[in-house]
Amino acid sequence: MAKPSFWNNAKRYYDLKSYWLNRLGSRVHKLPIDAGFTCPNRDGSITRGGCSYCDGRGSSLRQAGPLPPVGDQVRRGKAFYRQRPKAEKFIAYFQTFTNTCAPVEKLRALYDEALAVEDVIGISIGTLPDCVPDETLALIRSYAERFHVWLEFGLQSIHDRTLDRINRGHNAAVFRDAVQRASGGRILICVHIILGLPGETRDDMIETAKAIAVLPVQGIKIHSLLALEGTELGERYRRGEVTLMTREAYVGTVCDILEILPPEMVIQRLTAEGYPDIFLGPAWAQNKLAVLNAIDRELEMRDSWQGKRREEQSLSLSGE
């Protein structure tokens, strides 16, 4: 398969910036919002304790004290990004914790507030697969008729044994069901995965990508497992009980995954660096640019790109 021309970019994968330029002809920034949600995997609605690698902040925004109203957060973010060249349109990104865990009327008020700000063309809603009842999906679907709407599911792994091990609170069947119920309309679905989770081999990680590749999913975010102070995983890492991926292994696995993803799937993120004040490892993850450059180099060395091995994959999936 040749590199797809519809990307209109110089990269070897379909990055988010290119996607927006192609779709709207303008540059779009995601503005992170903390709307005051909590995590059902911590507050007891589903489980307590949280995921083994999670420090409980939800995102870097949660450290800031009393929360400003959603509209103020959007306007502040806009003012910041407007200083950068060509920042024309914005997506309000409901990022912190689980942004569908509230009655529909409360969700409607929060989403409306963000969408009322000038130049906000849509919302991106981060959530868990077990927190999207049908009435919530109906609300989100109603926005998708008029705006760009992404629903971002934290999956992390398709393997139930891993999800159990990290205390994720949901299994793969719940994720598949959520994706199927959310799909079929105009909602765009993005899935988050983590590479290097305890007990997973490279093949396990590729299996996760294969499972996503055959679902109606339009975007993906990938990052490596990070060890953070104050987390169960961080403590195990300190005791030498957990091995984190090397940069070489991470870059190689990301490229293997990119090669089998559909070429139209938007690659929203390929790195994460964690919070510097509690960061334990792996050290290489803190240099995002170096990781991205290494991925570019690896794809170039392979003379490969996103989707190049997809046909081989389909043949092997169909058993031919």
Ligand code: SF4
């Ligand atoms: S990673 Fe997400 S789901 Fe897991 S405990 Fe943290 S906030 Fe909750």
